Amino acid sequence: MERQEPDATFDDGMDSFLEKFQSQPYRGGFHESQWEEEFEKIPLFMKNSPSEIDPLENPDLACLQSIIFDEERSPEDQARTYKDEGNDYFKEKDYKKAVISYTEGLKKKCADPDLNAVLYTNRAAAQYYLGNFRSSLNDVTAARKLKPCHLKAIIRGASCHLELKNYVEAVNWCDEGLQIDATEKKLLDLRAKADKLKRTEQRDIRKAKLKEKKKQDQNEALLQAIKVRNIRLVAEAPGEDEDSASESVSELALYGLSSENPCGARLSVDEQGRLSWPVLFLYPEYAQSDLVSAFHEDSRFIDHLMVMFGETPSWDLEQKYCPDNLEVFFEDEDRAELYCVPPSSTLLQVLQHPRYFVKALTPTFLVCVGSSGFCRNYLQGKKVHQVK
Amino acid sequence: MSETSSKAEAAKLLPFLMLGERADLQAAAAQHVLALTGSGPGRTLLAGQAALLRSLVELAVAPPPAPARDAARALVNLAADPGVHKPLLEAEPGLPVRLLGCVLDPQWPWAEEAAAVLANLSREPVPCAALIEALAAAEPGESGLERLVRALCTPGYNARAPLHYLGPVLSNLSQCPATRAFLLDRNRCVVQRLLPLTQYPDSSVRRGGVVGTLRNCCFEHRHHEWLLGPEVDILPFLLLPLAGPEDFSEEEMERLPVDLQYLPPDKQREPDADIRKMLIETIMLLTATAPGRKQVRDQGAYLILRELHSWEPEPDVQVTCEKLIQVLIGDEPERGLENLLEVQVPEEVERQLQQQDHQEREQQELELDPGPQAEEAAPT
Numbered sequence: 001m002e003r004q005e006p007d008a009t010f011d012d013g014m015d016s017f018l019e020k021f022q023s024q025p026y027r028g029g030f031h032e033s034q035w036e037e038e039f040e041k042i043p044l045f046m047k048n049s050p051s052e053i054d055p056l057e058n059p060d061l062a063c064l065q066s067i068i069f070d071e072e073r074s075p076e077d078q079a080r081t082y083k084d085e086g087n088d089y090f091k092e093k094d095y096k097k098a099v100i101s102y103t104e105g106l107k108k109k110c111a112d113p114d115l116n117a118v119l120y121t122n123r124a125a126a127q128y129y130l131g132n133f134r135s136s137l138n139d140v141t142a143a144r145k146l147k148p149c150h151l152k153a154i155i156r157g158a159s160c161h162l163e164l165k166n167y168v169e170a171v172n173w174c175d176e177g178l179q180i181d182a183t184e185k186k187l188l189d190l191r192a193k194a195d196k197l198k199r200t201e202q203r204d205i206r207k208a209k210l211k212e213k214k215k216q217d218q219n220e221a222l223l224q225a226i227k228v229r230n231i232r233l234v235a236e237a238p239g240e241d242e243d244s245a246s247e248s249v250s251e252l253a254l255y256g257l258s259s260e261n262p263c264g265a266r267l268s269v270d271e272q273g274r275l276s277w278p279v280l281f282l283y284p285e286y287a288q289s290d291l292v293s294a295f296h297e298d299s300r301f302i303d304h305l306m307v308m309f310g311e312t313p314s315w316d317l318e319q320k321y322c323p324d325n326l327e328v329f330f331e332d333e334d335r336a337e338l339y340c341v342p343p344s345s346t347l348l349q350v351l352q353h354p355r356y357f358v359k360a361l362t363p364t365f366l367v368c369v370g371s372s373g374f375c376r377n378y379l380q381g382k383k384v385h386q387v388k
Numbered sequence: 389m390s391e392t393s394s395k396a397e398a399a400k401l402l403p404f405l406m407l408g409e410r411a412d413l414q415a416a417a418a419q420h421v422l423a424l425t426g427s428g429p430g431r432t433l434l435a436g437q438a439a440l441l442r443s444l445v446e447l448a449v450a451p452p453p454a455p456a457r458d459a460a461r462a463l464v465n466l467a468a469d470p471g472v473h474k475p476l477l478e479a480e481p482g483l484p485v486r487l488l489g490c491v492l493d494p495q496w497p498w499a500e501e502a503a504a505v506l507a508n509l510s511r512e513p514v515p516c517a518a519l520i521e522a523l524a525a526a527e528p529g530e531s532g533l534e535r536l537v538r539a540l541c542t543p544g545y546n547a548r549a550p551l552h553y554l555g556p557v558l559s560n561l562s563q564c565p566a567t568r569a570f571l572l573d574r575n576r577c578v579v580q581r582l583l584p585l586t587q588y589p590d591s592s593v594r595r596g597g598v599v600g601t602l603r604n605c606c607f608e609h610r611h612h613e614w615l616l617g618p619e620v621d622i623l624p625f626l627l628l629p630l631a632g633p634e635d636f637s638e639e640e641m642e643r644l645p646v647d648l649q650y651l652p653p654d655k656q657r658e659p660d661a662d663i664r665k666m667l668i669e670t671i672m673l674l675t676a677t678a679p680g681r682k683q684v685r686d687q688g689a690y691l692i693l694r695e696l697h698s699w700e701p702e703p704d705v706q707v708t709c710e711k712l713i714q715v716l717i718g719d720e721p722e723r724g725l726e727n728l729l730e731v732q733v734p735e736e737v738e739r740q741l742q743q744q745d746h747q748e749r750e751q752q753e754l755e756l757d758p759g760p761q762a763e764e765a766a767p768t
Contacts, residue, residue, distance in 0.1 A: 175581075182534070183575040191577055192619055199624075199647050206650040 075110035082108070083119055090126055098126040117147040124156050133160045149180050158190045167198030222267055225275055229348065234357040265293035267361050274298060277347065280364040281308070285374045286315045295347050295363075301328055302343035305367075320369045327370035329384075330356055330363075337383040341365065345387065353387060398424070398437050405443040411453040418447060418455040418462065425465035435472045441479035448502070449486050460501035463487075467508035473515050484515065484522040491554070492535050494546045503553035507597075510560035519557075520564055533561075533570050534578075540594075541581040555585070555597020562604040571601070572611045574619070579605060583625040586667070592660045595629075599666045602626070606673035609680070616674060616683040623674070623684060624648060626667050627692045629658035634695045644688040661702040668693075668708045675715050690716045 030038045039045050043061050055062035073081075082105030089098035102123035106116060124139035137160040143153040154177035161170035174191035177184060226233065265278030279295040282288075292304055305323045312319045328341040332355045341350050350356060351363060368375045403409070404417035421444060424430035434440060447459035466472045477483060490502040509515040523532030539545045540554040561567045571579050585598040602622070606615070615622045624647040631648050633655040641649050658664050671689060675681045693713050700706040 175577075178577055179530075179538070182577075185575075188575075188577055188619075192580070195580070196618070196621070196646075203646045203649050206652060209652070210650050 075108040076112050076115060079105040079108040079110040079112070079115055079119065081105075083115065083122065086119075086122055086126070090122065093129075095126040095130045099123055099130070102126065113146040117143045117150050117153065120146070121150060121153045121156060124153065124160075128156060128160060128163075133163045136160045137164070151177060151180055151184065154180070155184070155186050155190070158187065158194070162190060162194050162197070165197075165201070167194045167201065170194035171198070222269060222275075225269060225273070229275075229352060231351045232354075232357045233361070234359050265291060265362075268294065270296075275348075277351075277358075278362050279347065280362055282364060282366050283315075283321075283368065284366055284378060285368050285372070286317075288313070288315045297348035297351070298346050300344055300346050301341060301350075301365075305343060318372075320372060321367075325369045325371065326367050327375065329366040329368075331366065333357075335383075337385065338366075338379065339385045339387050341387050350387065394433055395436065398433055398440060402437070402440050402443060405440065405447060407443075407446055407450060407454070411455075414447065414453075415455040415458070418444075418458040422458050422462040422465070425462045428469070431466055431469045431472055434466065435475040438475065438479040441466075441476055445480045445483055445486065448498075448505075449490055457498045457501060460498050460505065463505045464501060464508060467505045470512050473509060473512050476509075477515060477518065481518075484509065484519040485525070488519070488522050488532065491551070491557075492532075492539055494539075495548075496546070497548045499546050499549035499551060500553060503549075503551055503557055507553045507556040507560065510557055513563075516560055516564065520561060520566065523561075531570070533567065536561075537571075537578055537581065540598075541585065550591065550594075552591040552594040553597075555591075555594040556600070557597070558582075559597040559600030559604065562601045568605050568608055571605055572608060572615075574614060579615070579622075580620055583620075583622060586625045586629055592663065595658070596660065596663050596666070599626075599663050599670065603666050603670040603673065606670050609673075609676050612674055612677055612680040613683070616680060616687075621645075623671070623687050623689065626671050627689060630664060630667055630696050631655065631692050632657050632695060632699060634691075636691065640688075640691055644691060648688070648692065657696070657699065661705050664696075664700070664702075665705045665708050668705070668712050672708075672712050672715065675712070681715065685716055 040047065041058060041060075043058075043064055046061075053061050053065055082101050086098045086101030086105065089095070089101060102119050105119045106123070110116065120139045120143035124136040124143065127133075127136035127139060137157060140153040140157040140160070143150055144157070147153070154173055158170050158173040158177065161167070161173060171191055171194050174187045174194065177187045178191070181187075267278070268276050270276065275297045276294040277297065279292045281290040281292070283290075290308055292308075295304060302323065305326055305328075309321055309323050309326065312321050323343075326343065328343060329338045330341060330350065330353075331338055334357075335355075337355075339353065339355065347363070351358065356363075368378060401417045401420060404413045405421070421434065421440070424434055444459050444462060447454050448456055448463055450456055450459075463476075466476060480486075484506065487502045487506055490496045491499050491506065493499065496502070506519060510519050523536065525532070536554060536558065539551055540558060545551060558567075562571060570576075571582075579602075582598050582601060586595060586602070588594050588598070606612070614620060624645040627645070628647055631651060633651055633653045636644070658667065671684060675684050690713065693709055693716070697706060697709045697713060700709055
């Protein structure tokens with residue numbers, strides 16, 4: 001081959017280029033005050049790559065990028081580059097960017113199944129650390145379709161199932177992986193963990209079931225106790241209930257038994273099989289009320305009134321609400337009639353009255369001072385019965 | 389029939405058993421052989437016919453229309469008779485290998501019968517060793533034992549054969565230290581996969597085989613701490629079949645392993661008394677060392693055994709249960725006796741204990757486990 005003559009014009013051009021600076025200052029140098037920033041902008045000296053490459057800001061970097069991601073390279077090469085880019089982001093824990101890179105790599109649909117399997121598996125790992133366990137699972141499933149024995153995909157899949165609490169699936173995946181490598185420590189640990197969690201979960205289910213059954217049995221017993229005493233229950237809207245079968249009342253009652261009333265008081269039974277009810281006392285004169293959270297069915301009204309009105313309450317402006325003065329009534333809402341309850345009666349006796357209907361499992365009684373003007377007014381026009 | 393004429397009769401069957409013969413003749417001959425295997429003298433007769441035995445094995449592994457099932461069932465009966473093992477293996481030394489192939493073939497329809505033959509054979513040391521050799525010689529990559537364990541532990545491994553008899557096969561194999569070493573390999577997950585099978589509802593054969601395997605493994609006291617620890621967690625799986633629907637208090641419940649807490653009211657105990665006994669014996673083995681005893685105590689075994697004792701209908705199982713409870717609630721033994729498996733028993737004491745044992749057995753009239761037998765086909 002001929003030796004090429006050195007280009008004479010080139011040398012001249014260089015000399016004249018250099019001579020220029022004898023007279024003109026060099027303008028391409030760094031500015032003294034911001035030389036470090038400018039240094040950082042030169043791709044070769046960059047410590048961190050910028051997250052976005054703006055071709056106007058950083059033309060050199062944009063140029064390099066277009067070389068790497070040149071569309072004219074083979075899909076495999078491009079995919080490999082995206083994989084490397086994704087791996088770099090992954091190392092920096094920038095999992096979102098990693099996912100994007102891997103996705104770009106997969107979009108190339110290159111013909112190398114191993115490479116695609118790795119792209120899927122790596123993307124699955126990034127998704128895992130982002131907490132997107134289902135997406136991660138989808139990716140490792142795709143990876144396994146391409147490469148059934150890809151152990152990393154299997155380990156990742158088992159981990160995902162573990163996070164998703166699919167313990168049986170997690171164990172299955174571990175077993176499949178152990179068929180490929182029987183001593184893979186990560187799989188052994190995952191399997192033991194998943195198995196233990198599965199058994200603990202089964203225990204929790206059994207415990208909850210037993211608790212539920214116990215509660216149901218208790219409620220059944222309470223309902224039975226009410227039935228045996230011939231106490232009539234009524235739902236919130238007594239009108240609707242008259243026509244429906246008695247079962248719906250017991251259903252509603254069961255529901256009522258399960259939930260507490262707003263003050264947290266519930267019907268309960270003691271060791272001797274005696275009931276205690278939450279009882280509401282209403283004082284229409286002053287629009288006040290009292291809740292006795294556990295009124296034992298064998299205790300008398302007067303016993304409670306003595307305690308409740310030991311001191312006259314603050315709303316009792318005329319100080320007349322003393323236990324001896326009080327009269328207790330219950331209302332038969334259906335017939336709009338009142339029944340006067342002797343304070344010496346027990347709760348059970350009153351509840352068993354044929355016209356007493358317990359609403360929302362909370363017996364309610366009206367109290368006012370018998371001799372007062374209010375009471376006379378209140379009873380005006382209403383039919384009042386005396387309970388024996 | 390005189391002996392020579394019986395032999396002659398048997399010899400006449402031989403041609404019809406050869407491969408390539410007419411299927412209906414093969415089938416009839418196989419049925420006849422099967423009928424013979426139903427009786428002691430019949431088996432002895434066949435044991436003397438090496439060529440016939442060889443043909444039988446050929447038939448047992450042959451594809452349809454060969455009467456492989458009847459041939460296999462005949463082999464099951466023959467293998468149940470320890471006296472026939474030697475002539476059988478001499479006639480066909482490749483028997484373990486060939487049957488193993490059938491057992492591990494997920495498509496083979498008579499894999500259960502093949503497994504039953506191996507279960508019967510492996511009860512004796514010589515055939516057991518032959519089988520272990522066959523397993524070791526399997527193709528590289530996955531060991532034969534691993535394939536066997538997988539076939540046992542994978543539900544639906546063979547769609548046409550449940551492979552329950554792999555349980556007793558493994559149990560017999562675990563009499564060999566090499567098998568136990570494989571099962572107890574800490575770098576693998578082998579024994580852990582057997583544990584759920586202690587609750588396998590559909591087959592006492594499988595359950596018994598698995599529990600027998602676990603019991604044999606527990607002779608390895610060096611592995612006790614690992615077995616009782618979280619990586620294996622063997623104790624709950626041994627206690628669960630012994631536990632009933634007990635209603636423990638909240639405090640007692642929290643002391644039990646997770647698997648034994650809040651069991652439903654319909655929980656059944658292990659129905660087979662022999663298996664219950666083996667389970668208790670296995671736990672007993674785990675109490676041989678002081679740390680093992682502590683672990684077993686701490687995991688609440690006493691509560692389960694206490695309830696078992698009051699329920700247990702079988703006297704000898706109850707006695708075994710009592711002995712274990714004694715160990716659990718008893719004082720720690722003196723120095724030198726910490727590992728009961730390693731204690732040197734003086735000869736005289738040993739003799740006395742053996743005598744006592746013998747007397748106990750006579751009193752209870754223990755029967756030897758007859759092993760799996762195939763049903764007899766009625767002779768035509």
